[in-house]
Every structure is written in C-alpha cells, then in structure tokens.
Amino acid sequence: MVATVLLTHEPPAAVTRMVAHWLDHDPEQVIIVAYGGSADHYSKLQVEHAVFVNDPELRTRDHPRERQSYLGVFAAVAPLVEELGVSHVHLAEYDEIPLIPCLNARLLEVLSRENADVAGHRLNQVESTGHPHLTYHRHDPAFMDYWDSISIRDDRTVVLSMLGCGSFWKAEAFLAVAKLRPPIRIYLELMLPTAAHHLGFRVRPFPDQDRFMAPEVPKHPGEFEAFRRQGALRIHPVKGYWSQADLHR
DSSP states (O other): OEEEEEEEOSOHHHHHHHHHHHHHHOTTSEEEEEEOSOHHHHHTOOOSSEEEOOOTTTSOSSTTTTTOOOHHHHHHHHHHHHHHTOSEEEEEETTOEEOSTTHHHHHHHHHHHTTOSEEESSOEEOTTSOOHHHHHHHTSHHHHHHHHHHOOSSOTTOOEEOOSTTEEEEHHHHHHHHTOOOSSOOOHHHHHHHHHHHTTOOEEEOTTTGGGSOTTSOOOGGGHHHHHHTTOSEEOOOTTGGGOGGGGO
C-alpha cells in the first residue's frame, strides 16, 4: 500500500476537496495530511489521517535563502507510516494535481524500472557545478562535513538536488531520512536526495515528467486536458485550486 502525504496549509474546506480528489483518482492509497497551517484550522480538519507540523523550518517565505526544511514533515509523518505498514510514500504538495487514475501504480512502475529506492523530479548531481543552492551552502564547512559523517558511499562528496514535491519513496528510505538531525539547516532540495544517497539508497529521476512539474511555469485548470494528452501524470504548481469550490461540484 502507498501512503500519499499531502503537505498543505490551506483552510479545512480546501483540504477536504483535495483529499476527496486524490482518493477519487486512486481509492487504494491511504492519505496522510501533513498540515503546516494554523493549529485552529488543523483542529477542524475532517480527514482520517493527519499530523500537525509545528516546525519553523517549514514555515519560510524565501525558501532557498531560509533553507526551508521538510525534515519536520518527515519526522511528523514517520510514526503513521510505520503504524499503517505502507510500502511506499508519495510526498505531494497541495498544489500538485493528479491527472490520471491510479497514479501511484504508475509511480511504482517507474521505481521498479529504474531499480530505485527514491525517485524525484529535476534530479541532478551538483557538487562540481555552480548550482545556486549548493553555492549558498558550501561556504559553511559543516555542510560537506555532514555528508562525510553519515555516508556509507566510497565518494562522500556527492551532492544531489531534486524537487521535494512529487518525490516517491520506498518506506525504508523515507523512514531512514526521517531520523536524521543535521547540525545545520540544509535546504530540502539538497537535503532529501543527498541524504538518501549517502545512506545507501538509489535515487533516480522521473523520465519525461519534469516539464509538467516545473515550479516556474504556473499551470491552470483549463490546461489539464492538454497536459494529460501530452502524457502528464500530474502537474505542479496549480495555486488556489482547492479553494475554488465551483471547480469541484
């Protein structure tokens, strides 16, 4: 069974629509809402599985510069992942929209075909590049020292980058990363794939899907069918979609 973790801060009515949509597309999955909004809104959620993520490292505005972290999300969700006994975890943000039925079955196919433990979008190896997130971190010696301290790899200098949104994990890899507590804050797009790699898990890309998940290209509901015809499994970002009640009647 796959757990789809939906990370959101939106009001309860929007969360209800979002969960219903995901379950309608794939009733075999279990949904875990990772809620980063207000405690008052969290208390009013009407979903079966939810956790409140009370982590200032999640609540950032300039995400790369403030080094937004999802480790608090992983740590909050991990006990439910273990309790439910799921085999895989799909980490999705509220503005990721599934376009096909049984999405997780397709993601499982990718993981099998790639012989991977983790698959993600816009995956790149960046330690020898001028990647902006890497450049921002490397001035601190503790950044590379941390990978050296946890790595089981022969090459402990590897740094990977990938989107957090839409990443798909074997539960073992997800739980291993959830236990980490680095001594410095590391931006999630570097932390998640690099940590998984150095812990010995195989991290691979989603072939041919990156263009549908590009954060710098906003998507709109009127484009859904066109993206579906192009082969999109899901798209991101679609801001405000769940708050538009008329779209979900």
